[in-house]
Amino acid sequence: MSVNMEFRYDKHNKYHRLARSIVIAAISLTVMIWLWWMISIIADKPAIPTPYDTFVALIDLFKYGDPIHDVAISVYIEASLKKLVQGFFLALIVALPLGLIMGRFKVLREFFTPMIEVLRPIAPIAWAPIFFILFTGADGDTTWASSLVVFIGIVFPLMTNVMFGVTKIDPVTLDAAKTLGASDLQIFIKVMLPSTVPYLMNGIKIGLGIGWMCIVAAELYDGFNPGLGSYLSLMISNSSYEQAFAGIILISVLGLLTTGLAEYIHKKVNKRMGVDM
Amino acid sequence: MSDEPKIKIEGEKFKAKDRVRADRTDELYKDIPEGSTLMKIDNLHVVYRTDEKETIAVENFTLDVKKGELISIVGPSGCGKTTILRCIAGLLQPTSGSVYLGDKLCTSPGSDRGMVFQDFALFSWRSVIQNVEFGMEVAGVPKEERHDRALRYIKAVGLEKFADSRIHELSGGMKQRVGIARALVMHPAVVLMDEPFGALDAQTRNILQDMLVKIVEHSARTILFVTHSVDEALYLSDRVVVLSKRPSSIYKIIDVPGSRPRDRTSPEFTELRKTILGYLEEQNVME
Numbered sequence: 138m139s140v141n142m143e144f145r146y147d148k149h150n151k152y153h154r155l156a157r158s159i160v161i162a163a164i165s166l167t168v169m170i171w172l173w174w175m176i177s178i179i180a181d182k183p184a185i186p187t188p189y190d191t192f193v194a195l196i197d198l199f200k201y202g203d204p205i206h207d208v209a210i211s212v213y214i215e216a217s218l219k220k221l222v223q224g225f226f227l228a229l230i231v232a233l234p235l236g237l238i239m240g241r242f243k244v245l246r247e248f249f250t251p252m253i254e255v256l257r258p259i260a261p262i263a264w265a266p267i268f269f270i271l272f273t274g275a276d277g278d279t280t281w282a283s284s285l286v287v288f289i290g291i292v293f294p295l296m297t298n299v300m301f302g303v304t305k306i307d308p309v310t311l312d313a314a315k316t317l318g319a320s321d322l323q324i325f326i327k328v329m330l331p332s333t334v335p336y337l338m339n340g341i342k343i344g345l346g347i348g349w350m351c352i353v354a355a356e357l358y359d360g361f362n363p364g365l366g367s368y369l370s371l372m373i374s375n376s377s378y379e380q381a382f383a384g385i386i387l388i389s390v391l392g393l394l395t396t397g398l399a400e401y402i403h404k405k406v407n408k409r410m411g412v413d414m
Numbered sequence: 415m416s417d418e419p420k421i422k423i424e425g426e427k428f429k430a431k432d433r434v435r436a437d438r439t440d441e442l443y444k445d446i447p448e449g450s451t452l453m454k455i456d457n458l459h460v461v462y463r464t465d466e467k468e469t470i471a472v473e474n475f476t477l478d479v480k481k482g483e484l485i486s487i488v489g490p491s492g493c494g495k496t497t498i499l500r501c502i503a504g505l506l507q508p509t510s511g512s513v514y515l516g517d518k519l520c521t522s523p524g525s526d527r528g529m530v531f532q533d534f535a536l537f538s539w540r541s542v543i544q545n546v547e548f549g550m551e552v553a554g555v556p557k558e559e560r561h562d563r564a565l566r567y568i569k570a571v572g573l574e575k576f577a578d579s580r581i582h583e584l585s586g587g588m589k590q591r592v593g594i595a596r597a598l599v600m601h602p603a604v605v606l607m608d609e610p611f612g613a614l615d616a617q618t619r620n621i622l623q624d625m626l627v628k629i630v631e632h633s634a635r636t637i638l639f640v641t642h643s644v645d646e647a648l649y650l651s652d653r654v655v656v657l658s659k660r661p662s663s664i665y666k667i668i669d670v671p672g673s674r675p676r677d678r679t680s681p682e683f684t685e686l687r688k689t690i691l692g693y694l695e696e697q698n699v700m701e
């Protein structure tokens with residue numbers, strides 16, 4: 138019995154395209170792990186554990202928790218995510234109305250733009266020492282200090298995207314709404330808000346990626362609170378490098394999941410809003 | 415869009431509070447008999463000002479629109495047809511001159527002057543039926559009623575299979591059907607159409623012209639129809655207004671005899687077309 142083993146790549150078949158990108162990604166990651174392995178062998182330093190040792194440490198981390206305090210890793214993850222979510226919603230509450238009115242009123246845009254341009258180039262983490270002094274609770278709780286670093290990271294992309302969205306509204310749709318008798322408030326709610334949603338989603342997508350980086354960075358300063366960043370600095374100061382690398386991998390995976398989710402929602406929303414991509 | 419020159423239109427701004435927000439504004443004028451003046455456009459002047467120069471777009475445009483008639487406005491490209499419609503719609507404040515609907519001075523946009531846009535101007539985040547429902551929604555028409563009415567108009571324009579489609583799934587001709595349904599469903603006192611079929615191919619154009627004729631014959635409408643196709647103007651309208659070159663004022667008004675649907679190949683039709691094309695030709699000669 139002869140089996141036809143011939144396979145032809147068809148770029149118009151979406152499963153072929155998917156399989157192709159999966160294969161390439163797998164090769165890419167394999168090469169990366171191989172490089173890491175080579176480097177760790179050649180360098181032969183405890184600070185660069187091999188992928189295998191890291192993998193074992195990662196499994197142990199989920200099985201037994203962190204080896205110093207015996208705290209389950211889920212506690213660290215939860216704490217980091219909580220700060221991310223807090224910072225994110227705070228940024229949303231501030232950026233959405235500000236972005237909308239700045240997009241809507243040119244004077245406000247002109248007024249706020251210099252402030253934003255001056256503040257924006259400052260790395261969010263640069264604020265961390267100040268926030269830890271100012272916003273550490275009486276009980277030593279630093280959750281809000283870290284969340285504020287995230288806030289700084291997210292608020293600017295969010296605000297500028299919303300603002301941009303408002304200025305990009307097709308004026309003819311506003312005309313259409315007016316000739317259909319919509320009031321200014323109705324135009325705001327039924328035309329302006331929906332047309333900025335894709336831009337808002339884009340801001341959220343970018344913001345969450347930045348926010349996740351900010352949270353880990355902020356937690357490096359944070360001795361009090363659990364969190365993946367503080368876990369990392371704890372392990373390093375304890376010379377538990379395998380555990381530290383396991384934490385880094387965890388950070389990467391969680392970051393990918395966060396932005397992947399945002400990307401997915403962004404696509405869905407754009408489709409729903411009739412935005413071509 | 416964003417690097418368009420800054421425009422300043424002379425005159426004070428329209429106030430939003432004057433905006434008419436109601437559905438079936440044609441009822442407000444039911445005491446005016448068919449064939450009497452419904453809308454008076456009085457001596458419109460529009461001057462566009464940019465940083466570099468002033469452009470007089472419209473000069474001395476005066477026209478009485480009778481109830482129930484379909485008037486076409488034809489004129490050379492860039493002569494100011496869109497500008498005139500936007501003034502009537504209240505989207506643009508004329509430098510001077512006024513528009514009266516009945517005896518009411520129109521000072522801002524409103525649902526009594528519905529508009530169909532050349533580039534459709536649909537709400538891309540809404541489905542077909544949600545687009546058609548928009549005006550009734552902001553006028554506070556109850557949900558059930560507006561759904562039923564929207565569906566009736568969607569059927570009338572032949573889109574019943576696409577009521578729940580998203581806008582980006584439609585072809586250009588289908589989009590303009592939505593635009594027409596969205597304007598007509600409100601029963602505005604006057605419907606303004608700015609080259610509604612200009613972006614469409616000849617065949618789709620003919621189909622939509624016939625569709626419009628059917629709708630107009632079915633329910634009396636007062637329509638101001640801008641086009642640059644003489645053929646289209648003659649096929650659809652009771653009167654054809656020929657504009658002069660910019661600054662546009664009225665050059666000639668031609669009465670089109672005979673009831674719709676018309677025969678495009680009849681001798682009278684051909685004769686009228688020749689006349690109007692002649693008038694347009696004269697515009698080009700008078701440099």
Ligand SMILES: Nc1ncnc2c1ncn2[C@@H]1O[C@H](COP(=O)(O)OP(=O)(O)OP(=O)(O)O)[C@@H](O)[C@H]1O
Pocket residue numbers: 421462463464469471489490491492493494495496497498642660
């Ligand atoms: N916003 C504006 N700023 C400055 N000039 C303008 C503006 N809008 C229109 N004009 C000018 O006014 C004139 C009339 O424009 P309008 O759009 O009314 O012409 P139109 O007859 O509708 O043309 P078309 O047949 O190409 O649609 C044109 O010369 C145009 O350059």
Ligand SMILES: [Mg+2]
Pocket residue numbers: 495496497608609
């Ligand atoms: Mg035009």
